[in-house]
Structure formats: C-alpha cells, structure tokens
Amino acid sequence: MASFSFGAGNAAKLARLPLYGLGRLATLVIPRTDRWAFGCGAGVGDGPLALWRVAAADGRRAVWLSTSEAEATEAAALGIPTVPRLSWRGFWATARAGVLVVAYGTGDVNPYAVSGGFLVQLWHGIPLKRIGLDSAETLRFPLLPDTRPVRMALAAAYRRTQRRIRLLPAASHLVRGRLETAFGLPDDRIAVTGEPRVDVLSAGTAEARRERARALLSAALGALPASAGLVLYAPTWRDGAPDPAVPTPEEWREIVDALVAADLVLLVRSHRLGAGAYKPPFPTERVRDLGAGRLRDITAALPGLDALVTDYSSLAYDAGLVPLPVLYLAPDLAEYRDRRGFYGTYAEVAGSDFATTWAELLAQLRALAADDGERAARTARSAALSRRVHAFRDGGNARRVYDAILARSGRARTRGHR
Numbered sequence: 001m002a003s004f005s006f007g008a009g010n011a012a013k014l015a016r017l018p019l020y021g022l023g024r025l026a027t028l029v030i031p032r033t034d035r036w037a038f039g040c041g042a043g044v045g046d047g048p049l050a051l052w053r054v055a056a057a058d059g060r061r062a063v064w065l066s067t068s069e070a071e072a073t074e075a076a077a078l079g080i081p082t083v084p085r086l087s088w089r090g091f092w093a094t095a096r097a098g099v100l101v102v103a104y105g106t107g108d109v110n111p112y113a114v115s116g117g118f119l120v121q122l123w124h125g126i127p128l129k130r131i132g133l134d135s136a137e138t139l140r141f142p143l144l145p146d147t148r149p150v151r152m153a154l155a156a157a158y159r160r161t162q163r164r165i166r167l168l169p170a171a172s173h174l175v176r177g178r179l180e181t182a183f184g185l186p187d188d189r190i191a192v193t194g195e196p197r198v199d200v201l202s203a204g205t206a207e208a209r210r211e212r213a214r215a216l217l218s219a220a221l222g223a224l225p226a227s228a229g230l231v232l233y234a235p236t237w238r239d240g241a242p243d244p245a246v247p248t249p250e251e252w253r254e255i256v257d258a259l260v261a262a263d264l265v266l267l268v269r270s271h272r273l274g275a276g277a278y279k280p281p282f283p284t285e286r287v288r289d290l291g292a293g294r295l296r297d298i299t300a301a302l303p304g305l306d307a308l309v310t311d312y313s314s315l316a317y318d319a320g321l322v323p324l325p326v327l328y329l330a331p332d333l334a335e336y337r338d339r340r341g342f343y344g345t346y347a348e349v350a351g352s353d354f355a356t357t358w359a360e361l362l363a364q365l366r367a368l369a370a371d372d373g374e375r376a377a378r379t380a381r382s383a384a385l386s387r388r389v390h391a392f393r394d395g396g397n398a399r400r401v402y403d404a405i406l407a408r409s410g411r412a413r414t415r416g417h418r
Contacts, residue, residue, distance in 0.1 A: 023112030036062035037097035041104030045297030047122035050196035125314030132182030194397030203395030213304025320386020325378030328354035
C-alpha cells in the first residue's frame, strides 16, 4: 500500500519551483481558448467525470489529462480523449484551455500551465477532518522546525496558490464556511451548487441506483453470496502513518466469525494513499478487497451496500443520500483530533456510541443485522446528518456547477464552441 504525506508533498513542490516559474512565463504569452481541460488525482471519476458529461453533452471541446496508460484506456472506453498529464502535449493542452477542472489540486492537470486559466476546484468530499489552512498537517515541511514563522511562511505560499481557484462548489452553506477558511478564498469564489460527484446518488429511482451499484460491485469483485449483506469498511488517510485499526490475527478470527453468523461480507477499502494491509491470515470469502485498483470511484456503488463502517471519512456524509446505516470505528480519536482536528466535534457526526475497538464494532454490527429497529435508527441518523450538509438531492449539481462556470468565466453557451 502506497503512502503519502503533506510534508513529502511540500518538499516535492519546492524542488519543482523552477518549473513552475518557467510555466508561469510561458502562460503569459500562450493564448487560452474556449477548450476545457479535466483531471482527477484519483483517476477517471469523481466530480470531474460528472461535470465532463454535462459539458460534453453541451458540445464543449475538452480533454482529460491522464497519468497512465490504464487511465487513458479507461477514459477512451467512455469516449473521452486524453493526453499524458506530464508531457509537452499535456502542458500545451493545459496552457491552451480556458477552463481547468480538478478535484484534488492543480496536479490533476499539468501543474506548470495553470496560471491564467479559469480554475474550477471541485474537491473530493465534504470535510469532516480539517483541511487546507485549517489543519496544521498542510503546513508541515520535512527538515524544517514546526514553528510559527515556518507555518506562517507556508500558509502565505498556500494562500497564493489557492487564489488561482476561480470557482469552488460547496454542498451547502454549512460546508461553504469550511471551504472558505480551508482554502483562504473570498466568499464570491465559492458557490452553493451541490457536489457533482454525488449526483449519481440522487438521479433516477432508488431501485435503479441499487441495481446499477450491485452491477458495479459484481464487476469489481466477481460473484457475491446472493443472500449476504454487504458492509463497506472505509478508513480514512492518516498522512502516511500506519492505520491503527488493522486487525490482529485474533481479531480477524473474531471478525470472520461475526460475519458468518450474521451472513455478511466485509468489503475493505483502505485509503489509496494510506498505509495499512487488511488481509486475513487465513482464506475466507467473507472479507473482500475493494480498493481503488478494483473500483476507481466508490460513490456510485454506495446504493448497493447494506451498511458503511468508517472512522473520519467524508463517505459518512454521502451515505445519508442513499440512505445507509453508518457505524464508526475510531481507535485513535484523541490522537487524530489533536494532530488533524475536526470541524465541530466528532460526536456531532458519529454520535456518542462510536466504537474504539473491533470487539465493540462487531457488537454493533451484530445488533444492526439482527434488529430492524436498530437498522432503522442508524439509517435515520445517517439521513439526518446528510440533510445538514447536502442542500440539493435532485441529481442536478453538475448542471448547476456548469452553469456557474459559464456565468463566471464569460464562456458563451454555444455548442462546439472553439
């Protein structure tokens, strides 16, 4: 499992400062057009793909910046033209595009050619844990002391970089406030439109969404027991640190015994940038890997599940759109809160009955499987949480973002506009 940390990322950016400077000079003389460029740090999916579909249907000429042959092949299967992100073609495509769409950062497209473009930062989830300027993790740098002057200098550099963002969609006014402080942006750069990436959880009927989700899961995992309930376990990223919830061999036996008794299958999706191996030390069909290598974007698969288990992931907010019952396993709450921090309190999201050990979590999972009242209560709590943070549930978020881009960038609504 690959790991990544903010400190390492900051060091890499510093080493590439000359390239950023050269790219800035080049974009001063390269004219931008009405073409669009899309990219996503997690691959072909998330908000950029949802927005791509709306833009393509309106005749926008656009390209996807790919990071690998596999990503290019996946995009081609969807009818999306690509160019390699870190290539001269990628630089030119980014430098010529009038609108740039990303979900993680400017590295989603060619980062050296972003200056001067209308940058749309879709982000990739409603923040529960603090992000950006609201988190000390963002402002760490290896080999430099974690002192106030160093943090202030890094914060100033971060603000300058984020000022390139011209539009940052928010799921609701509550979320808007978090994004405002995290990115250091004025309020006119943030629009409450809903997130394009969750349109798939609202469009169409509930039955159609579940059928489509089950098909995605079957394609990723192969045959699944017809009668078994599907529980997704999705721990969040810990800035490159090992995941403290990886079960011991004894805990794996308890987990599998509980899954068999309740007729459940545990689908494990550790964070793609995390550091934790979730593999039982014995063969079992009750625990299945559902990492990003098997299913790129988990959002569309949520309606095919029967429950979610997480710690501090933004999936907790999305699950309520299904709605799904959510259980929380937080073995390192105090440490994570002190190092990363939360927006509000953890109990406001997880309640006061979150588990801190696998034994506690398994007891809750047994109750969820056996008691319809418990399932109904957990589902209602999840839906209520979602209503607090999602202002829209009509499947039209990507369209609203698209309209906001046209209005704010001055791009005329003309099909096939060059």
